[in-house]
Amino acid sequence: MSPTASWARVPEGAESDASVVRRSLHEPADFGEIFRRHVPALHRYAARRLGPAEADDVVAETFHIAFRKRHRYDPAYPDARPWLWRIAANLIRRHHRTETRHYRALARTGVDPVLEGHADRVDARVDADSVSASLAASLAGLSKGDRDVLLLIAWGELTYEEVATVLGIPVGTVRSRLHRARKRLRTDLSASAVHHEEGAR
Structure with missing residues (x-):
């Protein structure tokens, strides 16, 4: 299954996460849109696994890493969730x-x-x-x-x-x-x- 088929969850008509990430390479503040789109679900998931306090740290570090490595984002994925969840999963394993x-x-x-x-x-x-x-x-x-x-x-x-x-x-x-x-x-x-x-x- 292709990345696009598996993870195509960006609402129809909305700018894809891939496009936002690409734009943020020149306008770093635009990466905040990725945060706004995905932080609620990611924090909910992390809190269920670790509790609220640890979840705050995991989510903050997830987006910090994502921002630093956004130049390596695979544009084949219109939805950033696989990328973000993979970072978070690696951090959660440490806990x-x-x-x-x-x-x-x-x-x-x-x-x-x-x-x-x-x-x-x-x-x-x-x-x-x-x-x-x-x-x-x-x-x-x-x-x-x-x-x-x-x-x-x-x-x-x-x-x-x-x-x-x-x-x-x-x-x-x-x-x-x-x-x-x-x-x-x-x-x-x-x-x-x-x-x-x-x-x-």
Whole structure:
């Protein structure tokens, strides 16, 4: 699949990200348009994985790196998301321990509305508070590779092809990692549901 076909998400009629980046080479202030277009989604994704404080740092560094390296932007991609998400993914990997601690804390408190929403889609039989804690505990136990794939798809809302581009891995690897991660989550959440039902008796 071509980059244009896979990542053509710029609204019809709007100037492409590629054009904005190219223009910013001569007018650096114009790069602010890339920031305005993509910072909300990128910050939301990073905050779900690391918490708000760490997300602020990751997002700021992502755009700092992107600005410095904008001359290397591939114009075949009209949408800058694969480029930005790849930078962010590399930065998030450096925070693997922080991310794991974040999920373990959520597992103890059971309070996170974002996790609750995703958990409801994974297994609607369990109440939101219980699933939030269970899902966080399960995410903490995933390998870095499996977690990256699962959350880029579930929270980053990327396709298999897009995740492969961001992580630099074959689509087949994306599929196998996602299958493994989903299987682990289903097993963990089912066990949690049984435990919750037994405790309610």
